Amino acid sequence: MQKVKISASIVCANWMHLENDLRVLENKGVDYLHYDIMDGFFCPDYCLGTQIINAVRNNTNLPSDYHLMVEEPSRIFNSIPAKQGDTLSIHYEACKNLHRDIVKIKQLGFRAGVVLNPATPLTSIEYIIEEVDLITVMTVNPGYSGQKLVPQTLKKLESLIEWRKKDQLNFEVGVDGNVNDENIPKMVAFGADILIGGSSGLFRKDMPLTDAIDRLRSNIEEGLKLRK
Secondary structure (H helix, E strand, C coil): CCCCEEEEEHHHCCHHHHHHHHHHHHHCCCCEEEEEEEECCCCCCEECCHHHHHHHHCCCCCCEEEEEECCCHHHHHHHCCCCCCCEEEEEHHHCCCHHHHHHHHHHCCCEEEEEECCCCCHHHHCCCCCCCCEEEEECCCCCCCCCCCCHHHHHHHHHHHHHHHHHCCCCEEEEECCCCCCCHHHHHHCCCCEEEECCCCCCCCCCCHHHHHHHHHHHHHHHHHHCC
8 A cells, every 4th residue: 555654844843852752753653854944034934943953853864854935945055954865845936936946956965845835726837847856735824833724725636646647757745734633534535645744633732742643644544545
């Protein structure tokens, strides 16, 4: 059965006990650590500077999954060192020259990703789709955790899978926003390859992290059974 990967959003972790959370994520076989980098302009919040990110990176072997919510993100590419297997994703909406920025990301040694806000149509990335390793669909507007899913975004997942198959491409499809018990089976059924787990599905207040990971995987299995 196809594997659906889990990318753990560190901004949602328990910062008073972060090392413990890291060990749990490693021991439970989570696939990536997801770093949200926000500049306060592209979205209305600031978080995760390079000192914090490097402190985490230096204490884990899990690959990094960077999500830049930054206007003209190429300004900070050189401040993020690449390790083998790391992914760097940027927003279509934030770039004047997306193709140039994707090429630069790959030259730096990252897997290249593009992220789409809920209102952005898939047609906007036709000219770079053959260049990317990951396309992430935002099911909420970027900036704050705990928002409700925009249901129309799930169709984007299905359309991307159909596009990938038709053109024989190799990109993965990620989903970010309101990844919870209710939505995970639908996200997986529509074709998601990677789930970004945040406050509603992974770093939950109502259960320990170990149990939340098990619950998330159970929801993934449910979704895989629903795939066409």
